[in-house]
Amino acid sequence: MHKNIQEILLSEEQIRNRIRELGVELLRDYGDKNPVFICILKGAVVFYADMIRAFDAHCEMEFMQISSYQGTQSTGSVMILQDVKQDLAGRHVVILEDILDTGRSLQAVCKYLEAKGVASLKICAFLDKPEGRAPGITLEADYVGFPIPNAFVVGYGLDYDEAYRNLPYLGILKPEAYAK
Numbered sequence: 001m002h003k004n005i006q007e008i009l010l011s012e013e014q015i016r017n018r019i020r021e022l023g024v025e026l027l028r029d030y031g032d033k034n035p036v037f038i039c040i041l042k043g044a045v046v047f048y049a050d051m052i053r054a055f056d057a058h059c060e061m062e063f064m065q066i067s068s069y070q071g072t073q074s075t076g077s078v079m080i081l082q083d084v085k086q087d088l089a090g091r092h093v094v095i096l097e098d099i100l101d102t103g104r105s106l107q108a109v110c111k112y113l114e115a116k117g118v119a120s121l122k123i124c125a126f127l128d129k130p131e132g133r134a135p136g137i138t139l140e141a142d143y144v145g146f147p148i149p150n151a152f153v154v155g156y157g158l159d160y161d162e163a164y165r166n167l168p169y170l171g172i173l174k175p176e177a178y179a180k
């Protein structure tokens with residue numbers, strides 16, 4: 001275990017097993033739809049790579065990178081740093097995200113993608129912090145890997161200050177690891 005990790009919340013094996021189950025769920029719902037799976041960079045990249053290989057049917061890959069506007073009042077708007085490359089009109093789209101917390105970024109992304117005339121749009125989140133939702137956000141994930149408590153987690157794509165994304169498990173940082 002990494003020296004800065006206090007506790008492993010989800011082991012590699014737990015993650016692997018859950019991804020297999022999610023792959024079956026997605027296959028049931030999208031097996032004949034040639035869905036477009038959109039990876040939200042960077043946090044979802046590890047989940048995405050495992051998830052698409054657990055989906056045993058035709059699908060296409062797209063990538064988006066977004067950044068929340070910094071500021072005291074959140075408008076729920078995001079900046080699109082990288083957009084999808086293909087026309088999504090009439091396509092069945094599934095967003096793969098690392099974690100649904102306040103829901104602000106995904107809500108903005110959904111609004112943006114719906115305006116592209118998709119046939120359907122669903123969210124597949126590796127993690128869900130149900131207690132984190134911001135006031136007024138009603139968005140929920142359609143597929144969830146694991147609901148987790150309101151703690152800051154790293155690994156399996158999730159970072160603290162760009163570190164720890166490459167840990168193969170999901171862990172909680174030691175408090176001293178936050179100190180600069």
Ligand code: IMP
Nearest residue numbers: 100101102103104105151152153158159
């Ligand atoms: P929100 O749902 O708009 O608040 O944004 C979720 C984003 O915040 C995720 O894509 C992560 O980048 C980040 N985030 C939220 N909770 C955590 C965490 O516990 N660890 C690492 N990143 C997190």
Ligand code: MG
Nearest residue numbers: 042043158159
């Ligand atoms: Mg992040």
